[in-house]
Amino acid sequence: MILANLYNKVMGFFRQTEPEEVESAKDTACNRLRVVLMQDRTNLTPELMDRMRRELVELLSKYVEMDKEALDLSLEQDGEQVALMLSIPVIRAKDEDEIKAALEAEDKEADDIDDDIEEEEAEEDESSDEEQVSEDEETSDSDEPQEEVEEDEKD
Amino acid sequence: MSGRVIVITSGKGGVGKTTTNANIGTALAKTGKKVVMIDTDLGLRNLDLLLGLENRIVYTIVDVVEERCKLKQALVKDKKNPNLCLLAAAQTRDKTAVTEEQLKDICEKLQKDFDFILVDCPAGIEQGFQNAVAGASEAIVVTTPEMSAVRDADRIIGLLEAKEEIKSYKLLLNRVRPNLIQSNDMMSVDDVVEILSADLIGIIPEDTGIITSTNKGEPIVNDEKSLAGKAYNNVARRIIGEDVPFLDLNEPKGFVAKMKKFFSNLKGETK
Numbered sequence: 001m002i003l004a005n006l007y008n009k010v011m012g013f014f015r016q017t018e019p020e021e022v023e024s025a026k027d028t029a030c031n032r033l034r035v036v037l038m039q040d041r042t043n044l045t046p047e048l049m050d051r052m053r054r055e056l057v058e059l060l061s062k063y064v065e066m067d068k069e070a071l072d073l074s075l076e077q078d079g080e081q082v083a084l085m086l087s088i089p090v091i092r093a094k095d096e097d098e099i100k101a102a103l104e105a106e107d108k109e110a111d112d113i114d115d116d117i118e119e120e121e122a123e124e125d126e127s128s129d130e131e132q133v134s135e136d137e138e139t140s141d142s143d144e145p146q147e148e149v150e151e152d153e154k155d
Numbered sequence: 156m157s158g159r160v161i162v163i164t165s166g167k168g169g170v171g172k173t174t175t176n177a178n179i180g181t182a183l184a185k186t187g188k189k190v191v192m193i194d195t196d197l198g199l200r201n202l203d204l205l206l207g208l209e210n211r212i213v214y215t216i217v218d219v220v221e222e223r224c225k226l227k228q229a230l231v232k233d234k235k236n237p238n239l240c241l242l243a244a245a246q247t248r249d250k251t252a253v254t255e256e257q258l259k260d261i262c263e264k265l266q267k268d269f270d271f272i273l274v275d276c277p278a279g280i281e282q283g284f285q286n287a288v289a290g291a292s293e294a295i296v297v298t299t300p301e302m303s304a305v306r307d308a309d310r311i312i313g314l315l316e317a318k319e320e321i322k323s324y325k326l327l328l329n330r331v332r333p334n335l336i337q338s339n340d341m342m343s344v345d346d347v348v349e350i351l352s353a354d355l356i357g358i359i360p361e362d363t364g365i366i367t368s369t370n371k372g373e374p375i376v377n378d379e380k381s382l383a384g385k386a387y388n389n390v391a392r393r394i395i396g397e398d399v400p401f402l403d404l405n406e407p408k409g410f411v412a413k414m415k416k417f418f419s420n421l422k423g424e425t426k
Contacts, residue, residue, distance in 0.1 A: 005415070005418050024340065025339065026346065027339070029342050030346050030350065033306065033350055040306065077352075
């Protein structure tokens with residue numbers, strides 16, 4: 001037993017000299033569990049999360065120039081609610097012409113309705129519950145596309 | 156009299172459902188309550204072993220359902236405590252031998268004569284789980300501070316929340332190892348409670364005494380010195396409605412722990 005303790009002491013000494021940054025087994029477990037439980041609770045698999053991430057990059061790139069690799073999308077538990085957290089490192093704000101060009105290219109391809117939906121998605125960073133709400137908003141937010149039109153007219 | 160029907164469930168196997176059932180049942184009976192335990196793990200029964208009643212079983216729950224005997228005939232009285240009874244599972248049949256409706260019916264009948272009906276649920280989330288939950292209005296979710304057990308408990312909680320009949324559920328954290336928690340190698344009680352966001356009804360320390368108590372067929376709550384036994388007795392008191400603080404598990408209690416501490420102190424001094 002003395003030997004075992006001596007061994008532990010020596011090992012403990014070396015352990016203490018290691019940098020503190022190493023994540024403890026307990027923290028690893030907690031973090032992994034949080035992620036996996038979010039997936040279980042929302043039915044969002046890593047593949048779906050990745051797809052959502054790619055689609056968001058594509059969508060948001062029209063408005064800002066961002067670090068596409070660093071865009072971080074994650075689910076977090078906020079009390080009873082699940083929240084979708086989106087963190088986007090912006091490299092540079094696009095100037096008006098660029099945004100316009102991107103949007104015009106978009107307009108040629110798609111109908112006005114698509115724009116409506118995408119506008120709302122860009123604003124949203126909330127839980128999946130709001131998907132239903134956004135349908136209602138589509139009708140009430142009809143003045144938003146007009147803002148774009150106004151900008152077009154100015155130039 | 157209308158007894159409380161509590162299902163003891165976990166999702167994952169091997170986290171201590173049956174041990175919890177045997178101990179809470181025995182502890183409740185010791186307080187003078189009339190308790191019946193139903194083993195619904197058809198084909199894999201074990202509650203009888205933990206209670207040391209395996210040689211006394213004549214009829215099982217399947218015999219009751221198939222009307223080969225009266226419900227009262229199938230209840231096996233505990234060796235020590237006449238307040239405690241067991242309705243055993245059939246070992247030769249599978250989960251389809253009893254339906255949800257039949258279990259509900261049995262629970263309703265037993266409610267008239269008992270204060271507590273504890274339903275031992277099989278592992279998994281299939282029909283066996285659905286059957287066990289059918290007659291219950293309360294649930295105790297047993298888990299351990301391990302990732303797989305916590306994940307399964309989360310699934311079970313989701314299923315319980317979807318059931319109208321289940322009015323409340325509580326979390327019982329089993330096999331807690333304070334020394335591993337102190338060294339940050341194991342999730343703490345607070346971590347698990349936070350992740351599952353559920354109310355806690357008990358914290359049971361890992362105790363080698365459980366092995367010997369199982370071998371003897373004698374629930375550990377009958378051992379006055381055992382820490383796990385104390386913790387289970389406290390759970391029973393909380394179920395009855397008493398306000399009992401959780402045990403402090405952090406201080407090393409056993410002889411071995413004291414010796415270890417002594418030697419490590421000695422080493423420290425001679426350095």
